[in-house]
Amino acid sequence: MKFNPNSFSPSHFLWDFADGVATITLNRPDKKNPLTFESYDELRSTFWCLDQSWDVKAVVITGAGGNFCSGGDVHEIIGPLTRMDERGLLKFTRMTGDLVKAMRACPQPIIAAVEGVCAGAGAIMAMASDLRLAAPDAKTAFLFTRVGLSGADMGACAILPRIIGHGRAAELLFTGRSFSAEEGHGWGFWNRITANVLGDAQDLALELAGGPNVAHAVTKKQLDAEWHVPIDEAIEQEAQAQALCMQTNDFRRAFEAFADKRKPEFKGD
Missing domain, CATH: 3.90.226.10 (2-enoyl-CoA Hydratase; Chain A, domain 1)
Structure with a gap:
């Protein structure tokens, strides 16, 4: 439930x-x-x-x-x-x-x-x-x-x-x-x-x-996950995590807002 x-x-x-x-x-x-x-x-x-x-x-x-x-x-x-x-x-x-x-x-x-x-x-x-x-x-x-x-x-x-x-x-x-x-x-x-x-x-x-909630969740997850791995592996984990964030609508809307010189609206999608 x-x-x-x-x-x-x-x-x-x-x-x-x-x-x-x-x-x-x-x-x-x-x-x-x-x-x-x-x-x-x-x-x-x-x-x-x-x-x-x-x-x-x-x-x-x-x-x-x-x-x-x-x-x-x-x-x-x-x-x-x-x-x-x-x-x-x-x-x-x-x-x-x-x-x-x-x-x-x-x-x-x-x-x-x-x-x-x-x-x-x-x-x-x-x-x-x-x-x-x-x-x-x-x-x-x-x-x-x-x-x-x-x-x-x-x-x-x-x-x-x-x-x-x-x-x-x-x-x-x-x-x-x-x-x-x-x-x-x-x-x-x-x-x-x-x-x-x-x-x-x-x-x-x-x-x-009011921020990018999916991205915040990724940040929190990686702050813990990267305690346990070498730097090179941590960098690879962050590359994969950031690539996922770049597929979100929050990322697209933030770019459009920046281009239009207005505040971005994050919706967690």
Whole structure:
């Protein structure tokens, strides 16, 4: 069944859809928006479903009440995990990893709009987004080591070094310490620091939604695919991908608009 963003009504977070932009709001502000088994699962399913909806052209993910996400709920996730057998634990860790896989696989650019606490799985969701905007008060921590776990969680050891470098990633994943918005911006983790983080994220999403959506999907796919291949193979992959984009009507209309000295209209076809 085709995913319909206009009628979608999730149980474990807020959903808003307008002008091609979907906004996901984690909505447990009294606890700084922690995740539960159910919200992990629903978020994972939602991002998988976005692959079936070209009506959604960009996604913003944020948190309610001045915080982004404090990670897994201590009482609803951490406690039960201490009582699970190996099979149950592996089922859980694969589900959480699937959330990151789904975020990376969905064709739409994802923008994280982060205020306040951004810890554990919250930091992972910000990391897994394509673009990250932070409020000046954002405090981010990959704090797995603080609860006796490794920093190897939900792809952190693969993705974080590619964003901020191996040495910085190693420090954060070994110590679990938090970093400020300014520190993260200096490292390249945050694209921008802004006092109007959600408004600016939605403006950026609208800008992307008005662009060549097929081409954006190709860019996102290749940003991930080219991690794994030599430069020569990456160049060949990009040659084939760009040749496909050159067959789109968006490309033809953009040329005609440029020739006529007017703004192009992208329709995602």
